[in-house]
Amino acid sequence: MSDGVEEREVPDAESDPDGTDGGGGSRVDAEGIVPYVRWGALLALGVLAVVAAAGLYGSLSSIISVWIGERYRPIARAVFNFGVLCVAAAGMAVLLRRR
Template identity: 45%
Template sequence: MSETETQTDSSTDDEGEAVTPPRDDDTGGRVRRYANYAVLLALGLLAFVAVIQLYLSVSNVIRIWISDEYRSLFQAAFNLVVLLAAGIGITYQLRRLYGS
């Protein structure tokens, strides 16, 4: 038997190396992974809308409950807390992605 006759279940790429065709279980795993990404994206969008609504609600509460002379101070403090939380989240994600 020659080499081409022994490779009945795999083909070769441009460089002559054997490439195995995708199996059915690989396709199912890929579909499952994409479905998980779609669910993650939908939940991320929902969380984003919720965060925007929370931010606007807290700003409204500050505008209603805090007197005019202290309003800018409370708004600045709230914005600083939001900025620090976002910075911590970004740092955490970067460390997860780039492994440091």
């Protein structure tokens, strides 16, 4: 029978002791924060890796300048840069395949 009055479900006191439905509170769950902390840590480690890679690249270029004669430096740098390019391309290919 429909007498114009809608029946509403009353929250159970045991399942929801504070009387709220849990939908709009400002309470933060640890499970909700964990992915953001992981992404933040990944971002920080990524920045650290980029800085370290740039330093390594500069150091290896200096080593080429010290250990290899002037006549062969362009060849050594070309081989080194080609190797860096191959590693970068392989890393990008792996990341794009996982997508």
